Amino acid sequence: MTMPELSGHSAVPVDRDTNFALDERIAIVGMGAMGKRVLATLRERGVRARQLACLVPAHEAGSLNMQSIGIEVFHDVASLVSWNPTLCVECAGHAAVDEAVIPLLERGVDTILVSLGALASAPLLEKINRAMTLGGSTLTLVSGAIGGIDALHAARMGGLDSVRYTGRKPPRAWQGSPAEAQFDMLTIDKPTVIFEGTAGESARLFPKNANVTAAIALAGIGFERTTVTMMADPGVDKNVHEIDAVGAFGRLSIRLENNPLPDNPRTSWLAAMSIEDAVIRRLEHSI
Ligand SMILES: NC(=O)c1ccc[n+]([C@@H]2O[C@H](COP(=O)([O-])OP(=O)(O)OC[C@H]3O[C@@H](n4cnc5c(N)ncnc54)[C@H](O)[C@@H]3O)[C@@H](O)[C@H]2O)c1
CATH class of the missing domain: 3.30.360.10 (Dihydrodipicolinate Reductase; domain 2)
Known part of the structure; x- marks a missing residue:
């Protein structure tokens, strides 16, 4: 839901075209089928390139067209943290929850998570809770490919x-x-x-x-x-x-x-849409 009437009273810088908070810095973790789709939609919806970065394994750097991506690309979590993200959008899979999401939560970066299957592991769930407490961060679980x-x-x-x-x-x-x-x-x-x-x-x-x-x-x-x-x-x-x-x-x-997503028959398009929806809501509501 958009709340345009709030923008005139907000202390937060707001994009005049989109009414999105301009101080959000969004790190997309994983540039596979879903990450690319989410990036394309956010750019189409008017999110500024300078507000976006991504984390990509170094071995994939060669297969990405950096120019067409047009945003900062990082290959390790420490460098991404130095970019000062305010929001992490996980589109990378279960292993990345341990490798990337936990360190970001520990550093206070709120996170939108799509690889919910990782939460079937009780020890990982405990680590996530500890990281959130340490960082004072929040975790938003999207409904992904399912509804209701x-x-x-x-x-x-x-x-x-x-x-x-x-x-x-x-x-x-x-x-x-x-x-x-x-x-x-x-x-x-x-x-x-x-x-x-x-x-x-x-x-x-x-x-x-x-x-x-x-x-x-x-x-x-x-x-x-x-x-x-x-x-x-x-x-x-x-x-x-x-x-x-x-x-x-x-x-x-x-x-x-x-x-399915055109680029990955195993991934439902709706799962990507549920992340896009969560990010847009955050950009609208954080003003
Ligand atoms: N909740 C749902 O309903 C739902 C539905 C589909 C997919 N998913 C999740 O979304 C994930 C992404 O889907 P996809 O179609 O884009 O998969 P994909 O295989 O096309 O892309 C995943 C990308 O993440 C990268 N990656 C892996 N570990 C990483 C790390 N530590 N840091 C940075 N990048 C890393 C991979 O190299 C790959 O490029 C899936 O792995 C799955 O866990 C959730």
């Missing part, structure tokens, strides 16, 4: 009896996953259950699919009580996510059919 998280979170106030997640993907999308040890993805010709268990087990066995189940588990009844079914379904050509929850509030059923 707000309703699930509200519903737990009255008590949730069950939360079930079902994920369906075309068989080819499960190539390279542990399911290949049991199933030949090239010959599956009917909807086939490739995993059934808890959100905690699915996060450990299928880390690449853990982000959606983690969002549901964290909003609802936790990793051990959330049940997960994953299917290789030749009848779908998108990533389909379904949540079914029952509780004192009543019953909830949500189904999303997500288009």
Whole structure:
């Protein structure tokens, strides 16, 4: 929600064209499919290049077109910290949460996190909490590729009896996953259950699919009580996510059919949009 009426009274410098806070300095961690998309959208929406930087592993520097990126590029967290970011936008994966997000939180940099699957690890969660306390920083979890998280979170106030997640993907999308040890993805010709268990087990066995189940588990009844079914379904050509929850509030059923990001068929476009939305809200609300 924009609040243009506030800009005239704000002590914070505000961009006259966009009404965004100008003192925010945004560090995008990870310049893969999602990081590039988020950067492009923020630039299109009018965020100034000088307000943006990114953290990219040194071995990827050669494959990035620095000129087309047009923002500061850093290869180590210490140099990025010297740039004085006020906001970190994580688009890099689970390992980067430990390597980059924790040091930034420790130095007081508020963070928007998309790799929620990392939070299935209790020791990492503890490290994050310590880093936030040390830095006085905040962590915003985006809903990513899934929806209805707000309703699930509200519903737990009255008590949730069950939360079930079902994920369906075309068989080819499960190539390279542990399911290949049991199933030949090239010959599956009917909807086939490739995993059934808890959100905690699915996060450990299928880390690449853990982000959606983690969002549901964290909003609802936790990793051990959330049940997960994953299917290789030749009848779908998108990533389909379904949540079914029952509780004192009543019953909830949500189904999303997500288009992939053009640059990464494994990543839902909606996940990138959820980060963009979170950053834009922050820029609007911090004035
Ligand atoms: N919450 C959700 O619903 C959801 C959905 C899809 C993806 N994701 C998460 O978003 C991440 C990014 O997605 P993507 O499609 O852009 O993946 P991608 O593989 O295209 O890009 C990830 C990039 O991050 C870089 N990277 C890895 N570690 C890094 C580090 N320590 N510092 C800086 N860069 C680092 C990689 O080199 C790569 O370029 C995924 O790994 C996944 O964890 C979340």
